[in-house]
Amino acid sequence: MSLLPVAEAQARLLAMARTLPDETVAIAEASGRWTTSEITARRTQPACDLSAMDGYAIRFADMAGPWRVIGESAAGAAFAGAIQPGEAVRIYTGAVMPDGADTVVIQEDVSHEGDMLHLTGDRPGAKGRHVRSAGSDFREGQPLIPAGTALTPRHIALAALAGWGTLPLPRLPRIALLSTGSELVPPGAAAGLDQIPASNGVMLSTMLGGLPCVVEDLGIITDELGALTEAMRSVRDHDIVVTTGGASVGDHDLVKPALEAADGSIDFWKIRMRPGKPLIAGTLGNALFLGLPGNPVSAYVTAHLFLLPMVRHMAGCPGPLPDVAGARLGAAMAPVGGRDDYVRGVLADGIATPLGAQDSAATLALARANCLIRREAGSAAAQAGEEVSILPL
Template identity: 45%
Template structure:
């Protein structure tokens, strides 16, 4: 396949079109953390189920905001006042407690002077009268959709689901991922690495990236640069939904991933994307027991491997998990330093964003892990973009604070 490299968005669209969200299962809310809702979630109850006080104070009738009052009881959280409040009466009430029947206002305790059971106003009455009251159904009503399908379940979403009356949630099955390191130069033990070797760090990096999502992932390798060794590794990954290789996906004499995949029965869907770093990525598929496996062949240079995993592996996994939005988020910021004109491929520069401006690292070589580890964004430079100056707008992809997942 010798066609021109694909634009990034076209390649991503082709990859995501190869799969769909996996089968649905129901798990408890805590077990659903990090996963995506397979169906819209409707509330099974109303929250709050009754009008509540938003402050500590005294509940009174709306037509009696000037006082004085006679204290007739108390309403505490979990222990509502059983009676009905009449004009001239007040009920001591705590934050989160049910508003007694007859009461339509809560006066703050600091605006009142209490003497035994008598209460007089010293401050200002609430305006409007219901200012310190949380009405019934303020958060949501029974039957309302509280979370759409495709929502990722985080701490707030888990709390909302439970508040809406759910113990179990419908989510998609976790994808099974196999990460394969290949290359004769790779040393499995970084403490026993000869001068002719490099530590097999890509596999660990890709495994960590995959596990930033809720998947079942394992690592195979390092694998020798032979067709037989690669075929054996593919056989070991035959039950995986996604197989990810690192290295050997280009066209050199020792780049054997493509011929090994073809011999194994996989079909190449596309190869090469017009990005830098990461051009020699390949995507292949293989039918197994009526199920389609997807193989991603990523470059061996560590930064290239990371960038292509960010733009292809993570979106693919999100798609299988049923994410409402599979592609990573991109935002606009301003440059803090000049950036040179770009070449014919779209480039992703490693950089540091302080929340206001972004600065690219000086070393952008695809083998430089130190600058990758020191980065929190990828700066998106379009093909043939002109030189840019400090203050110019630029788009970035977030690598931290939720960007990876």
């Protein structure tokens, strides 16, 4: 089986992944999720003319004063009457403008003696001064939030003011994680010389934690065909099943036979990239299946390139692939062989410098990196200062 180019593998995965159907989501729980339909205003904001300042509501025709104060308008307690020539109403920020009033004179520009008000400062500069006009923010039926928007707290505030208490948003993808390997022990547990703490499950869980999804970590599955097959069968109703480890061709690499024994199928296997070549993609019951390599760096890079885009796509993101940017190399790099290289590097001031340790099990370099330097298969040696593509982390 020939190695599949990264871009083709990403395209095939996204074609397999469907955007999930909408569900009704409380607006307080909608931040970070993508809209699949346009959100329009259900009401006008402001619904009527409001004061933008503390002061007095007047007729602009009477801007020189004096005025007789006939009442008060506060937020939530509007003045019930109407203003006649020569009259004013004490008004506070956010309060409804009384009928007949069209301007606010701020309290710093007047003096109040008994029920009479006198101008002592600047006149209002124009009719409508210090008034928030009805519909000045938006009007009922106006499009507010386009489809494909990642909702932020700012969008949530807008939707709430627009009359929405719930929003139609794609259902959260349900993801099952299985870490394979008899050598693994849980994080924090004592590890013998032939054992290693399991890091992939917690790494992937936290990578997915920034996305709208539900993650179930099934923990460590030993290198036994029956155990792995049974674990796979138990998560067939999830949207995505992810394994780490066991995706290569060794005697203890059981992901492929277990997937087949669980009545799953393989769409493609092995990617033209380093690290992360032994990646498996397919289906398992109702779920999409992704078998990531076991080395932590390989698992991280392939999750960044394949798993996270799948989740974004299913959650309604219109542009699910990782961001790619340009930078200048901070050090020379050797020619690239037959696979695309994703090299851990440090980006600073537009300069991307590759780190020294690039072994797929070297997690210290992974932790220090803030970008991946992407170099295509067959690229010639590169010198410091040359332009390269990077994937910010």
